[in-house]
Amino acid sequence: MGNFQKLVCSNATETYYAIFNESGTIRNESYSTACVPSHLRLDSVQEFWENKVLNISDGIEPENMGEIKWDLALTLLFAWVVVYCCICKGIKSSGKVMYITATSPYLFMLALLIRNCLLPGARTGILFYLTPDWSRLNDLEVWVDAGTQIFFSYSIAIGALTALGSYNKFNHNSYRDCIIFACANSGTSFFAGFIIFTILGHMAEVQGVDIKDVAAGGPGLAFIAYPKAVSLMPGAPIWAILFFLMLILLGLDSQFVGVEGVISAVVDQWPNLLRRGYRKEIFIGIVCILNFFIGLSMVSRGGMYVFQLFDYYSGSKIILFIAFFECIAIAWIYGVRRFYDNLEMMLGFRINPYMMVSWTVLSPIFCMCVFIMSVVNYSELDYKRPTKPLYKFPTWAVGIGWGMAAFAAIWIPLMILYRFYERGISRETITYLITPQGLKDHQLRPQDKKEGTSADKYRTSNPPPYQEKGTANEGFQSNSTLDNTKL
Secondary structure (H helix, E strand, C coil): CCCEEEEEEECCCCEEEEEECCCCCEEECCCCCCCCCHHHCCCHHHHHHHHHHCCCCCCCCHHHCCCECHHHHHHHHHHHHHHHHHHCCCHHHHHHHHHHHCCCHHHHHHHHHHHHHCCCCHHHHHHHHHCCCHHHHHCHHHHHHHHHHHHHHHCCCCCHHHHHHCCCCCCCCHHHHHHHHHHHHHHHHHHHHHHHHHHHHHHHHHHCCCHHHCCCCCCCHHHCHHHHHHHCCCCHHHHHHHHHHHHHHHHHHHHHHHHHHHHHHHHHHCHHHHCCCCHHHHHHHHHHHHHHHHHHCCCECCHHHHHHHHHHHHCCHHHHHHHHHHHHHHHHHHHHHHHHHHHHHHHCCCCCCHHHHHHHHHHHHHHHHHHHHHHHCCCCCEECCCCCCCEECCHHHHHHHHHHHHHHHCHHHHHHHHHHHHHCCCHHHHHHHCCCCCECHHHCCHHHHHCHHHHHHCECCCCCCCCCCCCCCCCCCCCCCCCCCCC
16 A cells, blocks of 8 residues: 545645555655644544544533434443353352453553554653653642542452452462552553553644643543554554454453442342342342443433543542541451451461551541542533533532432441431440441451350351351361352
8 A cells, every 4th residue: 555645624725635654654744734723633533432432412411412322232231241141150250251351451452562662752652651740749639530540440449359359268368469469450550551652642743732632531542542553553453353352351350340249248148038049140130230221321422421420429539438437447446456367367477567557547547638638629520522612510410420429428327327226325336336246256366255255245146147168267168169158
């Protein structure tokens, strides 16, 4: 394929053309884009994402929501069918799926990075990525975004890690797993940043704009920067298929892990009801169907605005509030020394004493400080599009967002009020609220058992609702399988 011309723009007096080579990069730069203002220059990938994939409307208002995009609706249905198939038989089946879906993308990302580094403008993108702007440290929003991103990326305080970890054997070295998980998670994010910014640097050079203006942030960035990089690789169609297959696998990983967290919590709460016959499979199917219908609101022409509403209010800053009370519950009510001793019972050694300080002081302070900063620096949700004015969400939509956020957090004070209503306002009720309740035998330390009958105050008042495998102390669940086995 030789060189070809592409019409850049035309006005009343002149027509401008650019000459491109077969890889799509400019070969002859003797043209002018003066008739196109810089803020209106739109890359073809961005244009395809905005106008074809999303066909995005002008807002979230009912008259702007538009019709459901049935191509997106079918892909949404496919995603939930796959999620159901992966988790309907328990964590053992979904765990095997992750061995492939969570590791194969690294090879693809490495290939993308090598190709991106050979493109014009890649060096500028890397420098933009690695050069710190120290003045941004004075911006509270930077700290809030960093804190919430870490929590969301690590799935902290949403129950997913707790649910998955509960399937481990009693003596499994979860302390080691946590360290590996943290390093791999942050390392992957840092590595992916090079892939994003090398292609953003190239796109900025081609469009003649600054890197910060080349693409709007948010969920669309991965569908702009990565496809652009793929389109510039030899054998682009094959790489495009592999890329979107990778994206599907990564998305499904996150999706069925989140669903598994909800399923495990509900099934463990009512095991006698849901662990009989096919009741659990039916319950999982109902959850997936409900989530599918909720997701339909996000695949209409105004669906991106609905998605942003869910993400901004119910899936970000409120997590810090919940995490604060989780730290208080574990470190101060359950007892950090009891928790520390439980870990020693499971691991066979005492972990770094720093963790005790972190659980009792550092983590609660961090969570509450970042949450307070998010409240002080709060700004109502908006949505930035490359060639459109900044969209401000209407007041009623913001109210719905705050309602979703409150729904996630309101249960903490409501449960406290319910206990006071149930047991009366008294010193005994307060003691009851700050004393661990419902502990099982394998959670009791040797010093608890030496106390004799006083240990009964910690034990659950009812027998285990379903048969647990293994013994109740040393070697607990050491020979058990993953399915239907809980700590």
